[in-house]
Amino acid sequence: AQSVTQLGSHVSVSEGALVLLRCNYSSSVPPYLFWYVQYPNQGLQLLLKYTTGATLVKGINGFEAEFKKSETSFHLTKPSAHMSDAAEYFCAVRGYGGSQGNLIFGKGTKLSVKP
Amino acid sequence: GAGVSQSPSNKVTEKGKDVELRCDPISGHTALYWYRQSLGQGLEFLIYFQGNSAPDKSGLPSDRFSAERTGGSVSTLTIQRTQQEDSAVYLCASSPRDGWGARGTEAFFGQGTRLTVV
Numbered sequence: 001a002q003s004v005t006q007l008g009s010h011v012s013v014s015e016g017a018l019v020l021l022r023c024n025y026s027s028s029v030p031p032y033l034f035w036y037v038q039y040p041n042q043g044l045q046l047l048l049k050y051t052t053g054a055t056l057v058k059g060i061n062g063f064e065a066e067f068k069k070s071e072t073s074f075h076l077t078k079p080s081a082h083m084s085d086a087a088e089y090f091c092a093v094r095g096y097g098g099s100q101g102n103l104i105f106g107k108g109t110k111l112s113v114k115p
Numbered sequence: 116g117a118g119v120s121q122s123p124s125n126k127v128t129e130k131g132k133d134v135e136l137r138c139d140p141i142s143g144h145t146a147l148y149w150y151r152q153s154l155g156q157g158l159e160f161l162i163y164f165q166g167n168s169a170p171d172k173s174g175l176p177s178d179r180f181s182a183e184r185t186g187g188s189v190s191t192l193t194i195q196r197t198q199q200e201d202s203a204v205y206l207c208a209s210s211p212r213d214g215w216g217a218r219g220t221e222a223f224f225g226q227g228t229r230l231t232v233v
Contacts, residue, residue, distance in 0.1 A: 051219035101217030107157030
């Protein structure tokens with residue numbers, strides 16, 4: 001079965017600093033991976049996704065993530081944090097087998113940005 | 116509609132009552148998901164409807180929870196004999212394809228229903 005682990009339920013960075021949110025996955029097949037963001041009092045929206053091909057994926061708002069098969073990781077990064085990046089971030093993996101289309105989420109990481 | 120619509124947006128109910136939460140997916144989307152979001156628990160998978168195939172109900176936490184999807188469109192999540200631990204935000208999402216074809220596609224989320232059991 002597929003699963004996702006997000007390390008750190010809360011990450012705090014200063015404005016302008018590097019953002020690194022960690023995600024490790026478990027999958028018996030080549031994974032399809034997603035990062036979603038949830039701003040306060042809003043629904044989830046897609047930041048970026050990895051399906052096949054290039055392992056470095058660029059998303060909206062300057063975020064990117066790199067798929068590393070050897071490390072079973074899909075960490076999310078942004079070179080310079082902005083106050084507007086404060087939100088909760090969720091990593092997800094697609095299911096397989098009887099639930100091929102299902103999306104399995106991690107517990108989320110809340111990002112705070114200090115001025 | 117333009118996006119996934121959930122109703123009501125807020126629901127307060129007394130312990131022991133039954134509640135129904137509604138989800139209108141994006142027109143034409145064959146996959147529909149329900150999740151529960153509680154503080155510190157992330158998005159807990161509840162149920163996944165995949166086109167005409169049998170739904171994946173493996174995430175439903177107890178037999179008090181059930182869901183149906185009529186005509187491949189609107190879905191209703193029912194919680195019977197609500198308990199205080201059922202208080203959470205219930206999120207619905209839809210995706211244009213299901214099963215194997217869904218693997219690279221995005222799921223679109225509604226704004227959620229905030230359920231409070233008092």
